[in-house]
Amino acid sequence: MSLLRAKIKDVFNEPGCEKNRGKDAKARKEGCSKPLTPGAAAGGCAFDGAKIVLQPITDVAHLIHAPLACEGNSWDNRGAASSGPALWRTSFTTDLTELDVVMGQGERKLFKAIREIKEAYGPPAIFVYPTCVTALIGDDIEAVCQRAAEKFGLAVVPVNAPGFVGSKNLGNKLAGEALLEHVIGTAEPDDAGPYDINILGEFNLSGEFWLVKPLLDRLGIRVRACIPGDARYVDIACAHRARAAMVVCSTALINLARKMDERWDIPFFEGSFYGITDTSDALRNIAELLVKQGADPEILGRTEVLIAEEEAIAWKKLAAYRPRLAGKRVLLNTGGVKSWSVVHALMEIGIEIVGTSVKKSTVEDKERIKQILKDHNHIFEQMAARELYAMLSEHKADILLSGGRTQFVALKAKTPWLDINQERQHPYAGYDGMLELVRQIDLAIQNPIWCQVREPAPWDCQPAVRKERPCTKSETASLHVVQEFAGTTADDFGEC
Incomplete structure (x- = not known):
């Protein structure tokens, strides 16, 4: 645990981070990531962040040393794609139980799991992820991984990023530390070149x-x-x-x-x-x-x-999309590098940006946005769902570009929505990707379904008012019968 604390302290004091360099000495010691509140959703823990960074390494077996519930999403991690091996999409977990924890069988079970993966799949490496449970009970992951590597003749990499140490972003960086310490530089290519x-x-x-x-x-x-x-x-x-x-x-x-x-x-x-x-x-x-x-x-x-x-x-x-999209207003609710890169890309074809979030963006990212957007009122740190809904329902934007979490806000406001985050189904990088992004925005905005859903619902329409007319003789006779029965007068019924 002391080694883990040293790594976390080193990552928190990252000199390459623009945001960190702008802090004073006291603020820098507090770290780059916000502390987690127990029991509160924090957008992913450190374990989740480490697994996000490492799982797209496609020919590696990713073994979660934890109870079964800690292994949640392996099949389609962030929508990453592979041109070859599919081993990374297979879930491996030691599935610790209460009995394993009480009896101290965690390390033994981990070693056995590594051996079984080696025999069944023969991967070039196995990445081992401890989680909160195995970190708190003190399983020596490094020692087990080192012994297994010597015994089975393959790389066994400990990824020390249990969830309780911090946020998902911290887990990203700890994953990078694991690659530096155990992977990068361990092999020499025979075809290195100047390009x-x-x-x-x-x-x-x-x-x-x-x-x-x-x-x-x-x-x-x-x-x-x-x-x-x-x-x-x-x-x-x-x-x-x-x-x-x-x-x-x-x-x-x-x-x-x-x-x-x-x-x-x-x-x-x-x-x-x-x-x-x-x-x-x-x-x-x-x-x-x-x-x-x-x-x-x-x-x-x-x-x-x-x-x-x-x-x-x-x-x-x-050029074919310019007249269709010129002047269309886009609200971008994302963060990180997309907070400025996508903004710049959309403005190139005449689309107006009415707002972009800078959540999880660095200071350098924010400066780039300010250079691109002249109106700094269009930049917001975070927008609550209620504020998003109000902005969309008032027709201040023609489309919302965001992640899957806010798609239902757009649908409730009867506004087109396009997924721009990691779950997206279309590639948007490069010259061809830019064309695909514009095509998807055009398809979403021009979809005829929006004209239909914005029409008043049948039950909200006022019924047609019938023209008043005098009662006929037969209707008047019927009214008199009712009067005698109910003890009312003709004035109580009015005209038909």
């Missing part, structure tokens, strides 16, 4: 990195390791031989990028593949970093030629 790069913080959601990789292939740039999207264990083990790196999500793996720069001289920059301009800028920055690291300067010219060709094709295809 090798790493992509950090890219999860290959809905396979969107596959829209970007062909661009790099055309430039002769090889992705040595994409961490973690569609990654293989050996690729990450050889990641220290890359010549440059791009960080897609700095809030998750900035510590990994900084320490790889310190240890192996791999310079990095933070960029985005969302939007035409940002994709072009990312390609330029990659080429420039490689040249600074010794690559042939001719790659700069080839990069500009590629950018010119791809931008011309993309703008030509997007």
Whole structure:
């Protein structure tokens, strides 16, 4: 536990974090993440964050050393996609019971589980995740993993990120620490070259990195390791031989990028593949970093030629959507890198941004938003569901772009909604991804269902008022009969 506390303290004091550098010494010691309130939802714990970062490593077995309930979502973790192995989608857990805890059988059961996975699946590595229960009872995960690695001849990596230590973002960083300590640098490639790069913080959601990789292939740039999207264990083990790196999500793996720069001289920059301009800028920055690291300067010219060709094709295809989407108002309720990258991408085609959240965004992210949006009133830290509903029901936005948690707010307000977060079903990265994003927004806004659902419901419509007329002789006779029976007068009934 003392080793875990030291790691957490080191991650909290991350010098590569723009937000952390802006604090004074006292605030920096309190850490980057908000403390968790017991019993309250915190958007995911440290264990969840670590598993999110590491599970997309597709050929690795991910073993949860905990009671069964701790293993929740393995089949479709964040919508990440794999081009090969499917082992990462198989759930492995030691399934501790009360008897195992009381009798101290946790370590023995963990060792047995590692042996069974080795014999049944033969993976190149097994990642072991302790959770709150096994961390509190004091199971020595590092010792068991070390013994199992020696016994079975494969890498067994302890990922020390039990849920109670902090937030999901802290778990992201602890996962990066586990890769640095146990994986990266443990293998040597036989084909290292001057055009090798790493992509950090890219999860290959809905396979969107596959829209970007062909661009790099055309430039002769090889992705040595994409961490973690569609990654293989050996690729990450050889990641220290890359010549440059791009960080897609700095809030998750900035510590990994900084320490790889310190240890192996791999310079990095933070960029985005969302939007035409940002994709072009990312390609330029990659080429420039490689040249600074010794690559042939001719790659700069080839990069500009590629950018010119791809931008011309993309703008030509997007021209058909401009008259349909120009002036449409978008409310963006997300965070992190998407809080500015998607904003910039949408503004390129004439869409108006009426608001964007900056939850989980760094100080640098917020500064970029301020440079893009002239009206700072359109930037909000967090918007409650009631405020979102009020804004949408008053028709201040034509569509809401957010995660699945707020989709029902939009539907209740009878407003189109598009998933922009990790559960999305469509890739939005690169030039082709930008075209897909615009197409999906157009389909959502122009869907004829909205004209129908906004019509008043039949039971809310006022019934047609019948024209008053005098009573007929037969109706008058009937009224007299009723009067005699009920003791009323004709005035009590009025006209028919």
